[in-house]
Each structure stands twice: as structure tokens, then as C-alpha cells.
Amino acid sequence: MSIYLDNAATTPLSAEVLAAMLPYMKVHYGNPSSIHMIGRKARTAVERARRSIADCLQASVGEIFFTSGGTESNNLALKGAVRDLGVRHIITSELEHHCVLHTVEMLEKAYGVKKYFVSQSEKGHLDLTSLEQLLQDLSNKDGQVLVSLMHGNNEIGNLLDLDAVSIMCQNYGALFHTDTVQTFGFYPIDVQKTKVHFLTGSGHKLHGPKGVGFLYINDEINIQPNMLGGSQERNMRAGTENVYGIVGLAKAATLAHEQIVENEAYISDLKHYLMEELQQMIPDVQFNGDPSGRSTCKVLNVAFPANKESELLLLHLDIAGICASGGSACSSGVDVGSHVINALQLDNNSINIRFSFSKYNTKEELNILLEKLKTILKINTLDTKTI
């Protein structure tokens, strides 16, 4: 029996989502581009899914494009912006996901794009004054500016003020791309109120399937596809549609939005419970990011004091059946530490572990985690609580 506290890496597929997908795996197997009955059934499902995603964002259906996931969506937004929209300057941050950072690096090398990092606080918040300064400096230069900043950080959970950034981008005529892979379905986003040009979402972070995501592209702008071939996705993304993936993504998004307030309250309660219990148990524990401040409910990045007990903590937790993470899953195994934690330039010598939660977690699971931590870290409760 395992306890899964790595929901920022991926989430269990929900039973309702699987149930929605199965008819398209068993019966309605058509290619949506086929014009016969079986194809039309698949086409209808894809277009209904597009409507669902659009509704979650208050977007129009023509602004939603299905992809193979968040990475592909971010690649498409960034490359499209540079290739087709005259972008010569990209403002981003050191705390972004590698699929943004590495794509921007490629665009620097291959297209001569200039990159600028918004500075961040020790708590991992981006400095919006620094962003505004960059926008102002660039307003005198040639070439379109793109701001690419994620909504919720996958490692430390910090939330960006999308509205403030959106308004700033509008004031300076910059394009705005936001990766909402960690927040879509957890925090409401209304593109009518918060203007963005590109917005990325993924299925498997909200109890939907892997291998599917979407890119919202504001209908004011036009980019060319990265994936060339057939005319699928109105010529924006060639390749036979992953019909059950798309159906599953839409179902997961719809369920998440129906329960968005309750889920946030429930998951947030889990996070704060774990925070408080850890503080009680380990007086010198710290938290990376700003979990008491502007932060997603999903992520708690704990800085355990380094000592011989905590050294192999993640491994001991794994042996005890508890799944957590030392950084983003995409960087795991690459033993260079987390680029996000490194960017915060913290001087503490800590063992950093990311616990990330879902609606399927319970306080009972967290109590088991706390008990295991006591054992692994050899904490005598009498020492740490006032009796």
C-alpha cells in the first residue's frame, strides 16, 4: 500500500475520466478525419471536448488546439511567436519549466532572440517591478516582446498574479504566454477578464490522461504549426487526433472546474495541516517558496534540516511506501539538484522534498507520513513538544 504525494509530477486518472474514455477505446474508434459514420462519431467527440475546454476558460472553441501535452504546447507557443509574430525579445524567469527554458535557449541560438529573466525574491515570487522595468526598457527596441511566465510553479508552488502581468503586457504591447499546467482546473482562469495570447494546459496533471494537452491561442493572433502534415486542428497541429485522450482531458477539466472551489479548499487544508504538523514536529523545518502566501494548494516544498538521518530521506520514504519528489519529475535522475531551488540561492543546507497533493489524498495519509518521518528522522516527540 503506497501513499502518493507526487501529484505535481502526475495524477491518478480518475475513474470518471476513464469511464468517459472507454467508449472511444472500445466502440467509437474512428479517425475524426474520416467522413463516414464512425469517423463522424469521433469528430463529434473531439469538437465537444474542444467546447468543454473553451468553456473552462471562457474562450471560443476556435482558440483551443489539442496537442500531445504541456511540453508540445509550450514549444508551439514559443516557436510560433518567434517564427510568425516577430518576437525578438523573450522575458521569462529562471523558475520556469525546462520545456520553456530550453525552448527559449534554442530560440536564442537559432533565431538570435534575446532572453531576459525577471528577478525573483528568496521566497520565489517574481518581482513585477523588475518585469515592468524590462518591458519599459524593451519598448524602445526593435522587435516584438513576449512574456512567458508560468501561473503556478511546479516545484515550489508559487502563484503568479496573472492579472497584473496581463495588464502590464497590454500596457507595453507585449505578447503574454502562460503555462498553466499546474493550475488549470485548480484555479479559475477567465481569458475574457485576463487577457493572454497563449495558455498551456495538460491532461495528466488534473486526473486526466497522459499524452494530451492543449494550447489556447488568442484569436487575435495567427501562428503556423510546428507539426506539419494533415489538416487536423484547423491546420495548427497535424496528426490523427488522440480521440480518447482528448475526451479524457475534457472530462477531467470539466470535473475539475465543477469542483474547483471545494477541491481547492480540501487540498489547501491538507497542505496547511502538513505544514503545521511539520513545524510542530521539527522546529527548524523550513519551506521553500511561500506556502503561507500566494501559492498553489497542491505543492509543499519542505526544507528538512540536513543531518545524517535526513540525508537519504526520499529513499527511506520510498521504502516506507510514500511517493514524494526531490524536484520536478522531468529533472529526476539528473543529479544536478533542482534548477528552481538553485535559482532561489538559498544559503541553507537542507534536504528539499516536494510533497504534492490531490483530492484523493487524506489527512490519514498525512498522519502516516508524519509517523514515518518521525521514525526515519529519529524524532522523539517528547523533545519537540512542550509537555
Place this chain on the structure above:
Amino acid sequence: MSIYLDNAATTPLSAEVLAAMLPYMKVHYGNPSSIHMIGRKARTAVERARRSIADCLQASVGEIFFTSGGTESNNLALKGAVRDLGVRHIITSELEHHCVLHTVEMLEKAYGVKKYFVSQSEKGHLDLTSLEQLLQDLSNKDGQVLVSLMHGNNEIGNLLDLDAVSIMCQNYGALFHTDTVQTFGFYPIDVQKTKVHFLTGSGHKLHGPKGVGFLYINDEINIQPNMLGGSQERNMRAGTENVYGIVGLAKAATLAHEQIVENEAYISDLKHYLMEELQQMIPDVQFNGDPSGRSTCKVLNVAFPANKESELLLLHLDIAGICASGGSACSSGVDVGSHVINALQLDNNSINIRFSFSKYNTKEELNILLEKLKTILKINTLDTKTI
């Protein structure tokens, strides 16, 4: 009740494949990049799947890279060859899939690559003398040559002699990419015997899932990824792996290879039965491509004599519950006719319908099709058979 004769567009997911996928949808939902138990379970599944695909081709596991499908694989091979391997000349044919043709067009425009078409016969066979002439002419020019030719044509079914092309490419030092989306799992391919540099396969054409495919990359060559981000697929394709998709693709490929001889015999028998019955029923029927010659068992592209009965034949078949195609699914709805049929420059004024078969089709289904055709085309059997 419908009869599905559009298996070149997509195939029903087999029950065995779905059964193999379900544990990874229900239980082993981990992110393969996570180092904990649940992640490792997913990682093991992905690597076992890679072994299965490699075994089907006699490749090494390090040569198999999972993608979101055939289109992505073809895009990766072509762009990688130009960007990273010095390719300046691409020899291809007018009969390729749009995901090859449109990518080559982009490479012409964006990278100044030169494109050359191998000529083809009226029956849709590529002229290997023309290929050799092109290779010879280009051997005096600067820049690497890439030959990109599909193994089995998706619209007319013609098979390329992979061995002959492979040897020719080796003789002239050209790289060889082949799209085997229509033939992988239907005809044995041994990359130890038939040297290729890139080979593309897809899940949903062999009763596997949509949204997943692979690219074989010969380990003699090194290209950079198109999809940038995490270090998945040994830095060749970023993005969380579509674990159940990959498991399903591998299962489908393994099943197909276990039954490759029987399936080919069975499906081939269906094709020839339909051919013969059509010839009996409609004396002036013709077939596009060369279904009696070097051709896949899967596809029969029928040229019905044009008349007022056959004009809306596909629509009438659809109403009768029979799913077939007027061209490739990827081009359906785009009312410009098939680029493959157009390229053959046939002077017949015919209604072209592609019937494509799978192991799940039966002669009983074909008999129903034949009966429906009689009714729709108002054929009096007494007129067409000698009594």
C-alpha cells in the same frame, strides 16, 4: 451495425491491447521520470515496451524513440536530418503522406533544401532507375542527400522494395528514411538486413492506440530533438511519456508480429476475394495502384466507372453502414481529390474508393458490401454474368 473497411485510416483498438493498457490507466499511473516506486513501475513499462518494438525490428533498444504518432516521427526524422546531419537534398515522391510532403516543403522554404521527386508508373510504383539517376546526379553536389520514401502507400497500397532502395542509398552514401506506418506489423522489417537511418511507426494503424508512435533512429547517427524540455527519451523527445499509449503500441506490435504470416494471408485473401467479386460484378471496374502486384494486403483502391449511380457512392455506402474512404483520412473534407490519385495522372473518369481491411473483417462483411453495391449501382447480376 456497421462494416468498417477503412483500416488504413485507423483500426479498432484490440481487446488484448486495451487489456494491456488498463493497468497503467487504473493502477500504475506514475510519471516514469519519478524515482519512487510508482514512477519506477511506469518506467519499467516504458522500457519493456521499447524492448518489444526494438525486437520487432531487430533494432537495439537505444534506437527506438516514442513520439505522439507517425506525423511527429516523420517531422522529427526530416527536420533532424536537415538541421543536424547536413542534409541539403531530399529525394522523395509525390505519393508520400502530407506529413512528409509538407515538412519537405517547409524545409525547402526555411532551410533552402532542394527537393526531387522519384517518378512513378501509372500503377503507382516508384521508378528505381529514376531514383538511381537522382542519386548519381546528386553525388557530385555539395551536401548530404536524404531519401524519404514510404514502405506501403496509404491510398493505393503499393509496396516499395525497401532492400533495393536501402542498397542504392548505401551505394551513394545517402541517408534513408522510410515511413512504415501502413506496414509495420504487417510485413517483417529487419533493420539488420535492410539498413535504414530512420523508420516511422504508429500505434493506431495496427490495432494499437492513437496518439502514440515511434521513430527508429539508426545509432550511427545523432539528431537533436524537435520537442524541447525535460530529458525524456534520452533527450530526444521531451514531455511526460504517454505510458498507456506506449504500452498499448508495444502490445499491438508484438501481437501483430506474432501473427504476421497468418494475418497477411487472411487479409490478402479478403482483398483478392473483393477484387475478383468486383471484377465479376462490374466488368469495367478498375483498380488504382497495383493490387495484384507488389502491394499491401490492406488496401484496395477501386475505380468505379463514373455514372449517375456511382456519383455519390461513398455517401450511399455510409448510409448503408459501410465505412470506406475517398482518399486518406488526413485529406478528407479537403475537397481537392487525392494528391496520390492525382499524381498518377490517370485519364479515367472514375469514382475512387479505398477499401482497407483488417484481421477483424470477414468475407461475410464483404458479401454484404457487394450486395449493397449491387443495389446502389443498380446492377442486374443477370446482365453481368454469362448464363
